[in-house]
Amino acid sequence: MSSQPSTDPDLEFPAPLSPMVGKYLVRKKYVAAGLRAIDLACLAVPDRRPHATASHGGELRSIVFSQCGHLGDLIMTLPALRWVRQNRPETKIGLIVGSWAKPMLKGIAELYDASYFADHFMLDRSSRPLAEKIRSHRQSWKTAAQQVRRDGYDAAVECYPFLQNSIPLLHATGIPVRAGFTSGGFGPLLTHRARWVHASRPFLDYPRDLLRMLFSDSSLDRPLQAYYPAPSATGKRPREPYVVLQAGAGNPIREWADERWIRLAKELAERGISIVIAGAGARERERAGRISAAVPPHMVLNLCDKLSWDEFIDVIAGAAHVVCLESSTSHIAAAFRIPSTVVMPATNDPKQFGPANDQARILTFRTPCAPCFRSGGCAHMACIQRVTAKDAIGSVLEALRPVRDAVG
Incomplete structure (x- = not known):
């Protein structure tokens, strides 16, 4: 990192914000208040199916991961999928992503068995009108929930820790075991809740907290490492360094x-x-x-x-x-x-x-x-x-x- 601090008297440096307000990964108190209200409302929502009170992975034959953030977020979720593929090779893996991740799916196909598309309107970077984004959100979530419910999974893991998470979608599928962070709201709709602890720790390692709630395995004592499947050779790579x-x-x-x-x-x-x-x-x-x-x-x-x-x-x-x-x-x-x-x-x-x-x-x-x-x-x-x-x-x-x- 550059070592020289700025001493320019003409620059005004605004006071830093806190990375979190309480347990929520937001920077504004009124947003946190809104999430608290959402969580209170979620307490009154009945579960679609009775859920397992605990699980350590012994009977999980299938698991669906949800990561509907942008490409960088999905890339940083791949180590978690790889852990399941390597350590529970018999487990069926589903993957819920935003439609903007479609170009990436072929290259990571070794890490999942089925994919589903769900677009959150707040994550849609297209130039479409907001009303159209909201319609797409509703339709894609409805379709994804139906498809996931049809295919059937023993557990679901929401990897996106922010407000734009897909926890309500996972709840709508009726999957009995649902793990995720409470930092983006909707925590009461989960069966296995993890508190996000802000630390100087790679973002890609945080899903390990969720895996540890579902699987008892000593390998989860070690941090996850960056991973992407080796690409097939193409003609676009230059020969020289x-x-x-x-x-x-x-x-x-x-x-x-x-x-x-x-x-x-x-x-x-x-x-x-x-x-x-x-x-x-x-x-x-x-x-x-x-x-x-x-x-x-x-x-x-x-x-x-x-x-x-x-x-x-x-x-x-x-x-x-x-x-x-x-x-x-x-x-x-x-x-x-x-x-x-x-x-x-x-x-x-x-x-x-x-x-x-x-x-x-x-x-x-x-x-x-x-x-x-x-x-x-x-x-x-x-x-x-x-x-x-x-x-x-x-x-x-x-x-x-x-x-x-x-x-x-």
Whole structure:
């Protein structure tokens, strides 16, 4: 991380918020009050079927996981699915995801037996009108509940700990054992409840708390590790050692200034380092065009919007180094232990939401408010905008030194 603290008297640093209000993973007291009211209302909801009072996995023949967050959230849930697949290979595994995860499902097919789609309107990043998102939410939840109920499962695990969880959907299926965190509300609809404890612990390890309520196994005493199934070889991976630049993030406050990306690319190219630019969408495509235009054509391969999801995974898995923002790319690189430079704002604890990768270096400019736990950030975002291209160049070159020595 950048070591110099900001002393700029012209910058106003807002007071940090608490990462939680009581037991809830929210930052505003009125939202927590709303969740408490929801929980009180849930106490009056009758269970659809009698549930098991306890279980240690001895009789669980099938289990469905729900992770309807975005791709990074799903990637960080894969270690939990892998644990079940490895340690209870006879168990049928279902997976409930948002429809935006469809491109990812083929590449992770080894980890589940059946999939279902449920879109929460608050997680829908499309440009559709809110009313349409709500209609899609209702229909997809109704369909998913019917399909899961038809297929039948002994247990369900809700892995998304925030307000936009799918606990009501799991309750509607009548599955007898339902495990999840109480931090996003709807806790009374669960049969096995875990309290979220905010700590400097990788996000991907938290589902282990839920698995331990269902399975008695000493291997669950050890933290889960980043994982993604090995991709099939594609023709899009360059042959020579290359550095991937992925300059997009799901939230604009996590983005880094274009001129820093351009300077980074130019410096790497001048040192003979081949560059691959990845990404998707109009915003990232335009940025990729500006970066690649600043670099000699023979030193850069612009693959932005030219890769399928599985081809993207293969390109990341074959990289000598990855430079990216706080995004799913950092977690994919972590799964393959690819050395990485991750430029992150200080809005969250980097040890919790950063990549679980001992080969990654997180670059954040030190500010007196970090971490601030403000989802909207602040006006200046000095914590990321004052990370320099020089910081990133130094990180990449230091990590590449053993690779370049071996090639040379």
